[in-house]
Amino acid sequence: MLKKIEAYIRTEKLDGVRLALLEIGIPAIDTVEVQGHGRQSGIKLAGRHSTYIVDTLPRIQVNFVVGEEDVQQAVDAIQRTAATGNQGDGAIFISPVENLIRISTGEEGDDALTYEGEIDIAQHQVRRDD
Numbered sequence: 163m164l165k166k167i168e169a170y171i172r173t174e175k176l177d178g179v180r181l182a183l184l185e186i187g188i189p190a191i192d193t194v195e196v197q198g199h200g201r202q203s204g205i206k207l208a209g210r211h212s213t214y215i216v217d218t219l220p221r222i223q224v225n226f227v228v229g230e231e232d233v234q235q236a237v238d239a240i241q242r243t244a245a246t247g248n249q250g251d252g253a254i255f256i257s258p259v260e261n262l263i264r265i266s267t268g269e270e271g272d273d274a275l276t277y278e279g280e281i282d283i284a285q286h287q288v289r290r291d292d
Contacts, residue, residue, distance in 0.1 A: 164259035164275065165233050169224045170196065170252040171244040176222045178243040183226070186239050194223040200250065221252060227259055227275060 171179055176193065183191060197218040228236055237254055245251050264274035 163230045164227055164262055164271070165230050166225065166227050166257045166259050167233065167236055167240075168255040168257070169240050169244070170198070170221045170254075171224060171240070172246070172250070172252060173220050173222050175244040175246075176224070179224060179240055182239040182243040183236065186235055188226055188228065188232075188236060188239075191224055191226040194225070196221050196223045200253065219250065227262055229272065229275065 169179070173195075180191065183189075197220055199218055224240070226236075233256060237256070240254055261270060262274045263270050267274075
C-alpha cells in the first residue's frame with residue numbers, strides 16, 4: 163500500500179530534512195510555504211513599547227509518497243532533522259494513497275513510484291522477482 167507523508171516543519175529545517183530524505187533514497191518531494199499554528203496558538207513577542215501576539219507562523223509543508231514499508235524510515239529522518247525539542251517543531255501526517263499515476267508514462271501504483279536510486283526500488287525489484 164502506498165502512503166502519503168505530509169510534514170509541517172520550521173522553514174529553517176527544510177535543507178536538513180531534504181538532505182536526510184535524499185540520503186535514505188527519497189529524491190522526489192514537494193514543498194509549499196504555509197502559515198499556521200499548533201496548540202500554542204502563536205507566540206508572544208515583546209517590542210520596545212509593547213507586546214503583541216503573532217498567531218500564525220511561517221512553516222514548510224513537505225509532501226511525498228512512499229511504500230508502506232518505508233514510512234517509518236522516512237518519519238525517523240524527518241524527526242531526526244526537524245526537531246529542536248521546542249514547541250512548534252511541527253507535525254507529520256500519514257495517509258493512505260489509493261493510487262498513483264505518472265502522467266508522462268501512464269505507469270500506476272508501485273511502478274509509478276520507483277525511480278533509479280529511490281528508496282522503493284529494492285522492494286519493487288523483489289516484488290517483481292517473486
